[in-house]
Amino acid sequence: MTAAGNGVEPGLYDIPAELYHQDPIPGGSLSSTGIRRLADTPARFKHFLDHPEPYKPAFEFGTAAHTVILGDGPELIVVDEDLWNTKETKAKVAAIRAAGNVPLKREAKQRIDDMAEALARHSEAADIFQPGAGVAEQSAFWPDPRGVWRRVRFDWLSDGIADYKTTPSVHPDALQKTVEKWGYHVQDAFYRETAIELGLIPADGFFKFVFQEKQPPYLVQVVELDFPARAIGAEITDRxxxxxxxxxxxxxxxxxxxxxxxxxxxxxxxxxxxxxxx
Known part of the structure; x- marks a missing residue:
């Protein structure tokens, strides 16, 4: 990354996810996840600041799905064993993770491939993630004039922002609860403002969530939040x-x-x- 004095130049960077999550900004920066923890209670934010979340294998399915859908990410390696509790298989899985790659059971890899095929049949989602129409997994850093650096990592950046998320249900009623539960309206406001301030998207640029179910038939729903949801997200971010x-x-x-x-x-x-x- 390009240094500017003791800091980092504002802008867009193509850096590994690990470096992004380690927070390369001297003195620290705020991410969308940090904003949502602060909105819950500062004590929770401080805990995770001092005790970063340990690696969780449960995240691997989502990471693998992002890799296949977005065409960018760690190598996916199938470990063709039904049970991963033998000493030999545990060692193999650990070595794959240590190398920065993602181990998957064959069933999980097949399910992710089936999800990709289902998404390709959804005209709007397929158009958003069309190869060459945007760039995947880009990190951005911006010094908010109030005195704090922001950092964001875009799933997909073109003339707008797209974020791919797996979820149990894409029924509109379920997605309303999902957006509120996980604070995706806060993510929308935080990412959108940062991208506009950096000149990465126009002031009227879009932010679309592409939700996909993790079980057959792997239904897809593209969502854009309305103005009240985004305004609430912006207010929560400001506070x-x-x-x-x-x-x-x-x-x-x-x-x-x-x-x-x-x-x-x-x-x-x-x-x-x-x-x-x-």
């Missing part, structure tokens, strides 16, 4: 950045509260009780 700067200045990373909290039932539970007992 999280201010929280981060305050915590950095004070050295205090509070949790939810230090005193007794009185809770009500969720509104839906109260309504259900009244309906059933009136």
């Amino acid at each position: 999280a950045i201010h929280t981060y700067l305050h915590c950095m200045a004070t050295g205090e990373w509070p949790a939810y509260g230090d005193t007794t909290t009185y809770l009500s039932l969720p509104a839906w539970a109260e309504r259900k009780y009244i309906e059933e007992n009136s």
Whole structure:
């Protein structure tokens, strides 16, 4: 990466995912994941800052799917054993991971190939990820004028942004809950603003999520969030950045509260009780 004094030049970089996740910005930067943790509670953000998440084999299926769909990523190596609990197979799998590659059972690799075929039959999704229409797995760094560096890693960058995600269901009702649960509206706002500020996409550039189910028939749904969802995401991002700067200045990373909290039932539970007992 090109250094600028003690920092990094703002811009787009083609760097390995490992370097991106290690955070190459001196003094640290904020990612979309960090923003979402801060929005939950600063204490959770600080914990993961001090104790980075360990490697989880459960992430490998998603990583492999991204590699096949986007055409960029680690080498996928099939370990053709039904059980991976023998000493020999464990050693083989560990060596593959140590080399930065992804071991897969044959069934998993076949399922990912079938997913790719299903996505290729979805006209809009196939058009988005058409080879040559964009670039995959690019990292960007931008100094937010409020005093913090942002870092993002785009799945797919063209005249807009596309993000590929596997999910249990692409039914619109399920996707509404998925977007809220995982804070994808925050990711949208964070990525979109960063890309616009760096001149990577026009001010009216799109951000589309391409969701795909992980089980047959591997249904696909392209989603673009509406203005209210994006506005909420931008507001959450803004608050999280201010929280981060305050915590950095004070050295205090509070949790939810230090005193007794009185809770009500969720509104839906109260309504259900009244309906059933009136």
